Amino acid sequence: MEHALSLFVRSIFADNMIFAFFLGMCSYLAVSKTVKTSLGLGVAVTFVLLITLPVNYLLQVYVLNPLNLGYLSFILFIAVIAAIVQIVEMVVEKFSPSLYASLGIFLPLIAVNCAIMGGSLFMQQRILLDPENVKAIANIGDAFAYALGSGLGWLVAICCLAGIREKMEYNDVPKPLQGLGITFIVVGLMAMAFMCFSGLNI
Amino acid sequence: MALSQKTKETLLGPLNANNPVVVQVLGICSALAVTVQLKPALVMGVAVTIIVAMSNVIISLLRNTIPMRIRIIVQLVVVAALVTLVSEVLKAFAYDVAMQLSVYIGLIITNCILMGRLEAFAMTNKVWDSFLDGLGNGLGYAAILIIVAFFRELFGAGTLLGFRVIPESWYVANGGFYENCGMMMMPAMALIIVGGIIWAHRAINKEEK
Numbered sequence: 001m002e003h004a005l006s007l008f009v010r011s012i013f014a015d016n017m018i019f020a021f022f023l024g025m026c027s028y029l030a031v032s033k034t035v036k037t038s039l040g041l042g043v044a045v046t047f048v049l050l051i052t053l054p055v056n057y058l059l060q061v062y063v064l065n066p067l068n069l070g071y072l073s074f075i076l077f078i079a080v081i082a083a084i085v086q087i088v089e090m091v092v093e094k095f096s097p098s099l100y101a102s103l104g105i106f107l108p109l110i111a112v113n114c115a116i117m118g119g120s121l122f123m124q125q126r127i128l129l130d131p132e133n134v135k136a137i138a139n140i141g142d143a144f145a146y147a148l149g150s151g152l153g154w155l156v157a158i159c160c161l162a163g164i165r166e167k168m169e170y171n172d173v174p175k176p177l178q179g180l181g182i183t184f185i186v187v188g189l190m191a192m193a194f195m196c197f198s199g200l201n202i
Numbered sequence: 203m204a205l206s207q208k209t210k211e212t213l214l215g216p217l218n219a220n221n222p223v224v225v226q227v228l229g230i231c232s233a234l235a236v237t238v239q240l241k242p243a244l245v246m247g248v249a250v251t252i253i254v255a256m257s258n259v260i261i262s263l264l265r266n267t268i269p270m271r272i273r274i275i276v277q278l279v280v281v282a283a284l285v286t287l288v289s290e291v292l293k294a295f296a297y298d299v300a301m302q303l304s305v306y307i308g309l310i311i312t313n314c315i316l317m318g319r320l321e322a323f324a325m326t327n328k329v330w331d332s333f334l335d336g337l338g339n340g341l342g343y344a345a346i347l348i349i350v351a352f353f354r355e356l357f358g359a360g361t362l363l364g365f366r367v368i369p370e371s372w373y374v375a376n377g378g379f380y381e382n383c384g385m386m387m388m389p390a391m392a393l394i395i396v397g398g399i400i401w402a403h404r405a406i407n408k409e410e411k
Contacts, residue, residue, distance in 0.1 A: 020389060025230035026314040071290060074308050075282040082275045111274060114231040117312040121305040176404035177397075180227060184397030191390035 004145035006134055011149030013197035015135075017115045018157040019190065020198075021122075024115030028158055029183055038162035039155070046151025048088060048110050049119050052081050053147035054140055056120040060127060077120045085111040119150050161187060213334045216342035222315045223346040223396070224403050229315035232306045233347055234392040240363045242302045243351035247344025249292070251337060253284050253310055254319055258336035260284075261324040268325075277320045278311065285310050315343055350395050358386030 017023045024045065031041050056077050064070055089107045093100045110116060123143060129136040137143055164186055173182050222228045229250070236246045260280050261268075268276050289307045292300040300307065310316070319339050324332040355361060360368035360382055372380040385391050 022231045022234040022389065022392075023309070025234070026228060029227060029230065071286060074286045074289070074311060075279060078278050078282045078311050079275070082278055108274070111278070112312050112314065112317050114309050114312045118231075118305060118309055121308045125305065174401075177401045181397050181400040181404065184393050184400060188390045188393030188397060191393060192388070195388060195390065 001141075003134075003136075003138070004141050007137070007142055008145040008149040010134060011146050012153040012156065013194070015150075016153040016157060016194055016197075017118065017150050018154060018187075019194040021118060023118035024113045024154060027109055027113055028154075028161070029180070029187075032158050032162040032165055032183075034166060035159060035162045038158045042151075042155030042158050044107055044110055045113060045115060045154050046148065048081075048085060048107075048116055049147045049151040049154075050144065051088065052084050052116055053119050053123055053150075054143045055084065056080055057123055057127075057137070057140060057143040060124055073124060078117060081116055081120070082111045115150070115154055119147060122146075157190070160190060164190075209331075209334060212331055213338045216335075216338040217345060218342075219407065221342045221346065221403070222318070222339045223343055224400050226318065228318045229313045229343055230396075232309055232313055233343065233350065234389065234396065236303055236306050237347055237351040237354055237392055238358070238387055239302075239355045240348065240351045242299055243347040244344075245292070245296065245299045246303060246306065247340070247347045249288050249307065250310055250313065250315065250343055251340025253281065253288060254316055254340040254343075255333055255336035256284055257281050257316060258319055258324040258332040259329055261320050262327060262329045262332035265325050273325070274317075277317065281316050281320075282311050315339055346396070346399065349399060350392060353395055354386045354391065357383045358391075 011017075014020070018025070018028055027041065032038050059076060059080065060073065064073055064076065085107060089100075092107070123137055123146065126135055126137040126146075131138045137146055161183075165183065168182065168186070177185075216222055220226065223230065223233050232246060232250075237243045257277075257280055261277060264276070264280075285308065288310075289300070292303075292307065319336060323335045327335070352362070355363075356367060360366060360373075360380075368380060370376055374381050
């Protein structure tokens, strides 16, 4: 339990998907124009991570490892992610049209979000770690904690950036730097700030 | 063989005016993560170029038979198969680089350059054009990777491709004046360098117009 908690906190701050590994950068930069849509995408990413990561964990441990099919993991993981995104989209559309209306456009995009695939690939590496290591994922509970933490970390990151970009609308940025250029530099500065958490020991 | 105007544009456009990273904003994730040193950046650039070109060819061949509704899954499976091949080859022949690149090889699957080019180009164009488009975009991506890695390795470690460029005697430890910039090794600097490249790229291209 303690291990899962520390894994959760670490994956939000120290091992943040965006600032430490640059995962999910494309949609991160494209969608972070307003806080509201960013929040929607962040929730959708967290949600999909929370389902796909434990499923892929079970597949890796109970199917791929015993059968020695490790080299098929890329195809299997991406198929699982694409299928689950499709199912989630249909379920949300059926049971909660209002949530679907707010997430709708982002859901199909998530299948190709690197943060989702990256979460599964990092999980694959972390299974091999010594169970004493703070980064190890030793059971399904850890997989859930890691998924939730990574998703929330991504959500925090995109909401922060969207907040800054909303304010930046009113600033006088040099012409060639406007838009994408300044966004990169802002993310760089934010990443520096988040580096403070890397010494965090829980 | 003389290249026609259109062929030339398809191949060379992505290198500068239509660069996948700087202009189309695709494939940023891996562009930033693998650029601490020049060598993994080179390997990554080559791997992505091969995969984009090959997957463009395959999807272009299949473009009339893929049902619209499930095209994303078909594209993903084709790309995933190619990435698996490249990953196995790298593990066999360049194990240390493969370990350095770790998950980012697998993440080529979700690299937006691939999906972007497949959707925007290979689904509607002939095989040979698609191949050139893939090659051009892969090289454009590799070019940015190499520029970023060049600066980060030079200033962060004083080496290029593992060879020492800044002489040992310059360092403070040996009585010199120079010290490596530790910031360059941090993820944050990659973002700022790419920001700088975009700035320079836009400023120059505007002047040309």
